[in-house]
Amino acid sequence: MRSVADERGAASVELVVIVPALVLMLGLLIAGGRLWFARATVVEAAQSAARAASLERSAGSAHRAGVSAGARVLATDGLRCAGDSISVDTSAFGVPVGTPATVRAAVTCQVPFSDLAIPGMPGSVTVRSSGSAALDTYRARS
Template identity: 45%
Template structure:
């Protein structure tokens, strides 16, 4: 016969909570990290589109500068905190003669999203998010 002292369940809920709370917190922080990276990717994609469009619309020789400024302004307006931002605008398509179809301006934006404040084990520092966009150059543009 088993005595009631051997069936005592006191303290089992505490042990379960001690085991489950850290796992739940880790899952919650990973969801926050995924959301932060998804929002950063969306903002970086939009910044690349803005840079390509601004550079393709610029008529003068400062197309690359206009694209760089547009991307950095868009990222600051979005409030995206990047530890490092790299914007590359390729305006080689603008060197073609007017009337040549299928010429594009390409823009690539890369952002290092800081993740150190989440304190996830094995994940520290930052993750790089990058995107590339193209914008067509007007075939019948003037010089």
């Protein structure tokens, strides 16, 4: 039968082994949640940009409206991008009335992970999405 003195310090060793593993697991959960949130927000921003652009009457105003709507979604949802870009393809406004056409938008966001300080985690991950919306086939365009 072993005595209690033989197990002295065992709890300290267990704590030293388990705590870093738990901290790493918590960090990975936070990083995964941040990445999921970023992807959902970027998809929403791309769809909103395309929809806002499709409601305009001219290519110039469509581009401005799309970029503004995409930026508004990114800002409203609270996503912090280390670098972002919003592009709107308004070439569909050159298609003659009566011909189906689609406006496309693309949103890119660099999601930072540097503040999490997880070993092996990259400094940032780039998340991209695109969205499209149909122009009204019989509405005048310029």
